[in-house]
Amino acid sequence: MGSHDPTRSLSARVRAGEPAAIARLLTRVENDDAVGREALENLLPDTGRAHLIGVTGPPGGGKSTLVNELIRHFRAEDRRVAVIAVDPSSPFSGGAALGDRIRMLEWHDDPNVFIRSMASRSFGGGLARTTLGAVAVLDAAGFDPIIIETVGTGQDEVAIAQLAHTTLLVQVPGMGDSIQTLKAGSLEVGDIIVVTKADRPESNDLARDLRRMQTLVTPEPGARIWQPPVIKTSAVTGEGMADLISAIQFHRTWLSETGELDQRRRQTAVSQLAEHLRYELLKQAADPSRSGLFPMMVDEILAKAITPQRAATLLLALLEHERQP
Amino acid sequence: MGSHDPTRSLSARVRAGEPAAIARLLTRVENDDAVGREALENLLPDTGRAHLIGVTGPPGGGKSTLVNELIRHFRAEDRRVAVIAVDPSSPFSGGAALGDRIRMLEWHDDPNVFIRSMASRSFGGGLARTTLGAVAVLDAAGFDPIIIETVGTGQDEVAIAQLAHTTLLVQVPGMGDSIQTLKAGSLEVGDIIVVTKADRPESNDLARDLRRMQTLVTPEPGARIWQPPVIKTSAVTGEGMADLISAIQFHRTWLSETGELDQRRRQTAVSQLAEHLRYELLKQAADPSRSGLFPMMVDEILAKAITPQRAATLLLALLEHERQP
Numbered sequence: 001m002g003s004h005d006p007t008r009s010l011s012a013r014v015r016a017g018e019p020a021a022i023a024r025l026l027t028r029v030e031n032d033d034a035v036g037r038e039a040l041e042n043l044l045p046d047t048g049r050a051h052l053i054g055v056t057g058p059p060g061g062g063k064s065t066l067v068n069e070l071i072r073h074f075r076a077e078d079r080r081v082a083v084i085a086v087d088p089s090s091p092f093s094g095g096a097a098l099g100d101r102i103r104m105l106e107w108h109d110d111p112n113v114f115i116r117s118m119a120s121r122s123f124g125g126g127l128a129r130t131t132l133g134a135v136a137v138l139d140a141a142g143f144d145p146i147i148i149e150t151v152g153t154g155q156d157e158v159a160i161a162q163l164a165h166t167t168l169l170v171q172v173p174g175m176g177d178s179i180q181t182l183k184a185g186s187l188e189v190g191d192i193i194v195v196t197k198a199d200r201p202e203s204n205d206l207a208r209d210l211r212r213m214q215t216l217v218t219p220e221p222g223a224r225i226w227q228p229p230v231i232k233t234s235a236v237t238g239e240g241m242a243d244l245i246s247a248i249q250f251h252r253t254w255l256s257e258t259g260e261l262d263q264r265r266r267q268t269a270v271s272q273l274a275e276h277l278r279y280e281l282l283k284q285a286a287d288p289s290r291s292g293l294f295p296m297m298v299d300e301i302l303a304k305a306i307t308p309q310r311a312a313t314l315l316l317a318l319l320e321h322e323r324q325p
Numbered sequence: 326m327g328s329h330d331p332t333r334s335l336s337a338r339v340r341a342g343e344p345a346a347i348a349r350l351l352t353r354v355e356n357d358d359a360v361g362r363e364a365l366e367n368l369l370p371d372t373g374r375a376h377l378i379g380v381t382g383p384p385g386g387g388k389s390t391l392v393n394e395l396i397r398h399f400r401a402e403d404r405r406v407a408v409i410a411v412d413p414s415s416p417f418s419g420g421a422a423l424g425d426r427i428r429m430l431e432w433h434d435d436p437n438v439f440i441r442s443m444a445s446r447s448f449g450g451g452l453a454r455t456t457l458g459a460v461a462v463l464d465a466a467g468f469d470p471i472i473i474e475t476v477g478t479g480q481d482e483v484a485i486a487q488l489a490h491t492t493l494l495v496q497v498p499g500m501g502d503s504i505q506t507l508k509a510g511s512l513e514v515g516d517i518i519v520v521t522k523a524d525r526p527e528s529n530d531l532a533r534d535l536r537r538m539q540t541l542v543t544p545e546p547g548a549r550i551w552q553p554p555v556i557k558t559s560a561v562t563g564e565g566m567a568d569l570i571s572a573i574q575f576h577r578t579w580l581s582e583t584g585e586l587d588q589r590r591r592q593t594a595v596s597q598l599a600e601h602l603r604y605e606l607l608k609q610a611a612d613p614s615r616s617g618l619f620p621m622m623v624d625e626i627l628a629k630a631i632t633p634q635r636a637a638t639l640l641l642a643l644l645e646h647e648r649q650p
Binding site: 037040041044045047048132265266269270271272273274275276277278279280281282284294297298301302304307308309310311312313315316 | 362365366369370372373457590591594595596597598599600601602603604605606607609619622623626627629632633634635636637638640641
């Protein structure tokens, strides 16, 4: 019976790790179609297992090279690795994928490596929604770790830090003065700070500056203490890669033992729900055929009859009211 | 009576354009406190007048210099100019503001120029919410245009394009190969493409490449045709600034005449409502003392009893149900 149900068979094939089925489901999730939604529901029990590693930093900082080294290492440990390369700024879905295509070529014959490039141009900034959907698919397909790589300076970085269990903040020497580094930095989103191109002499200065900067960051009150290590790596000499892998594992252990992992999972669930809600609302508002509470509120905002703030509060009050007996 | 109400007097003073009152209200809006909310409601009728100009592009691309030239020009026309400099990636609220402090120094004695730097580290990516709040305040204070400058490659750019009426996408020559330009590009978010440092010979190649790239972008179906001009500017020689200002004015006229301005206003209202809703929901979920429908849903998601997608749909269905008689 189940084998005649195309949805069921798609999720079954994803669960079995079939690359073609995974690729197809990822597209369906991106397009947010009915089959994709149903498959995600079927796969729900198989999610939440993978270690999510975020890799973020300025463009041209050697992130792709670093990710490739990570793949190589995890494969040596016989782990199945997936990479979601998020490039929200690319206006051409193909353009951004050039680097990934080169990587994909390298791992093309290895069914235990899956690389997916995502250029999110979807309205309403659906980046977090599609990325989370992709994580769920790859998680259910048995990939662990799942690396989420983003070209990001800005809110993307923060969003990724909220998705990933362990975030690597990549910094590259020789990108300009320290103010620039500061601006591009977002030091606090990194669980591990990686200085790439350690074969260059300037990398020592950068690592030193970053360590100094860390002393300026005041931890948020109540935050569990994790002092992000600054690790220098070189794709040329191989320096630092073993240290980096150890640091990732150590951070994972720390997350579990301190209960911080549960905290992060909760935070992710909250973000997921909020993102989907936002997405659904935008979809509703964009549909002119639809008359609902949300489009009505938009009209009120346009008429300056209500602030967006109060409109949101009002909508939520209605929700709360609804659950009273 | 009104003069004894601190909220009322704050909004009255903002309406009168008092810099200290504006600065104070902006801080309150950022902190999302009760006085700030109420003042925003009082100011609501005075909003929606200013022309919102977005300026976005990669770091180090000469955006600040360009904005300074724009201020100079608008001041020559005796217009009151406000700048919101958004730097979401700065972990140090002060660090990012260095460039702005230098600018602020230049315009310090001119009450008709207001520059505000915003480093958004607020949880849940409150950037759009606080930026929109700041726009409302400055709009009510009589500034027009309001320039929103962002260090952005990514979702920020898209978010800004949704906020601003006219978005300048700044590109700088000599930042690397054309693929890098492509990645950092987000060509389609720009209503006007500005190539800075026109005094450098490479700027000709970049402008030519950008014009070529434009021919590759297929306009979205149903989109009104606006062909973004590519304009070369130089802060050294002054080249292109007059053209740029003309293009901004022309785009503004085009927006009004085609009805596109109303479209963009609606889109902004939708984004505002969605952002506030998201923000309020995240706040609710983060408050452990609060038991509500939203935290309940988060628990269900964590228990893998429901997908975030379905949880969101369910919450919205409840809202729809609520408005039935």
